[in-house]
Amino acid sequence: MASAQPASTLSTPSPREERVGFLLVFLSALTWSFGGAIGRFVENADAWTTVFWRSAWAAAFLIGFMLLRDGGRGMAGLFRSMGVPGLAVALCFAAASTAFVVALSHTTVANILLMQAGVPLLAALLAFLLFGERVSRSTWAAIAAVIIGVAIMVSDSLDGDVSPIGDGLAVLIAVVFSIATVITRRFAHVRMTPATCLGTVIAAVFAFTQAGSLAVSGSDMGFLFAFGALNLGLGLALFATGARLIPAAYAALLGTFETLLGPVWVWLIHGELPSSRTILGGSVVFAALLVHIGMEFRRQSRPAKPGVTGMPAPN
Numbered sequence: 437m438a439s440a441q442p443a444s445t446l447s448t449p450s451p452r453e454e455r456v457g458f459l460l461v462f463l464s465a466l467t468w469s470f471g472g473a474i475g476r477f478v479e480n481a482d483a484w485t486t487v488f489w490r491s492a493w494a495a496a497f498l499i500g501f502m503l504l505r506d507g508g509r510g511m512a513g514l515f516r517s518m519g520v521p522g523l524a525v526a527l528c529f530a531a532a533s534t535a536f537v538v539a540l541s542h543t544t545v546a547n548i549l550l551m552q553a554g555v556p557l558l559a560a561l562l563a564f565l566l567f568g569e570r571v572s573r574s575t576w577a578a579i580a581a582v583i584i585g586v587a588i589m590v591s592d593s594l595d596g597d598v599s600p601i602g603d604g605l606a607v608l609i610a611v612v613f614s615i616a617t618v619i620t621r622r623f624a625h626v627r628m629t630p631a632t633c634l635g636t637v638i639a640a641v642f643a644f645t646q647a648g649s650l651a652v653s654g655s656d657m658g659f660l661f662a663f664g665a666l667n668l669g670l671g672l673a674l675f676a677t678g679a680r681l682i683p684a685a686y687a688a689l690l691g692t693f694e695t696l697l698g699p700v701w702v703w704l705i706h707g708e709l710p711s712s713r714t715i716l717g718g719s720v721v722f723a724a725l726l727v728h729i730g731m732e733f734r735r736q737s738r739p740a741k742p743g744v745t746g747m748p749a750p751n
Contacts, residue, residue, distance in 0.1 A: 449681040460678025461690045467671035469697035472545030474667055475537065476706045477659045483538045484647040486660065490537060491530075491640035493664025494672075498633040501673045514630040521623035522631045528616035529635030533668065534643065535605040535612075543602025546699035546710035547589055550718030551606045553695045553725050554582035556688055558614035559621075566618065574731045581724035586610075588717030629676045636668070689729050695722060 449457065478486055502511040518526075539548050557579045563569040571579070590603045620626045644650070652660065679687040702708045710718070 453681045457678040457681025458686065458690065460674045461682060461687050462693065464671045464675035464678065465691050465693040466697065467667060467674060468694045470701055471536070471663070471667045472540065472549070472698050473701040473705045474659055474663045475540045476545075476702060476708070478656050478663065480652050480656050482648055483541055484643045485650055485652060486663075487534050487537045488640050488643035488647055488650060489652065489657070489660040490664035490668065491533065491636040491643060493661050494533075494668040495633055495636040495640060497665040497669030498629060498636065498672065501669070502629060502633070511630070514627055515634070517625060518627065518631055518634070519623075519625075521619050521626045522634070524619050525616045525626055525628075525631040526634035526638060528612040528619070529632045530638040530642070532609045532612045532616075533635065534639050535609045539602050539605035539609065541602075542599040543606060544699070544708055544710045544714060545702045546708075546718060547592075547603065547714050548606045548609065549695045549698040550710075550714065550721055551586055551589060551610045552613065553692065553718070554586065554721045555610055555613045555617060557582045557724065557728060558610060559617035562614050562618050563621070567622070572731075572735075575728060578724040578728040582721050585717040585720030585722075585724065588720065589714050591717075592711055592713045627676075629672065632672055636664075688725075688732075692722070692725065692729075 475486070480486055499511070502514065506514060515522075536548060557575065560569075560571055560575050561579050564571045586607065590607065592603065620628070675687075675691075699708075699710060
């Protein structure tokens with residue numbers, strides 16, 4: 437979730453603001469990490485109904501958040517300033533959030549989250565393929581490790597042990613988040629909150645056309661509210677506010693808590709255990725991400741080489 441970075445700010449945050457930023461980004465990762473556990477509580481069998489209510493609650497929360505923060509005119513201005521890049525990010529987010537809900541019916545939470553861990557590296561690969569951006573040797577090595585790790589996880593579905601639909605959707609989530617990351621880096625004016633808010637509206641509208649019925653039980657509606665407004669909406673609001681106050685490498689590092697904690701909550705609450713290949717492949721992906729982030733810390737402490745792709749500059 438924490439891969440697409442918001443646009444840079446012009447002013448340098450104070451040390452106190454940076455501390456607040458660290459806390460907010462950590463809290464966003466913690467909030468997002470409960471997504472799989474909350475989704476497992478929803479008893480409604482129609483995934484499209486779940487997508488609709490989760491997206492609707494998230495959209496309502498984000499609209500309220502922007503109204504409170506920016507006012508009516510400010511919120512309207514944010515939506516107008518997004519342009520085509522903002523619409524593209526919205527479509528990516530709609531696809532990813534929809535695929536996440538559907539994937540929960542076909543694979544483990546660990547499989548989904550561990551594949552998402554490689555998003556920053558997949559984004560570097562896409563930037564090279566689409567825009568010819570140079571990629572450092574260390575990043576190429578990390579990209580290769582991510583591809584190997586994902587292949588190990590996907591191999592479960594090739595043997596028939598895991599649904600290929602679940603693994604396919606998990607890969608799709610990682611790819612579309614990578615595309616959104618590249619777009620937000622290339623077009624600095626794209627603001628995450630309105631773009632993803634539009635994405636939740638798009639997802640809700642599409643799910644409305646696919647759902648057999650929108651009727652859910654009272655308990656399910658409570659979980660869907662938490663799944664949408666709190667897990668998705670609040671997590672995004674925390675991240676969008678905090679990530680603008682700290683360097684992007686730190687935001688990426690704190691974002692790994694979602695990948696670490698998500699499978700733990702599902703294991704503790706629902707007894708869901710990932711397969712051995714998921715653990716092995718996910719460990720490869722996660723290790724590659726941590727090594728890459730460590731290299732970025734070292735790179736950002738030295739004068740940057742022009743034209744070399746890595747983590748974006750401090751927000």
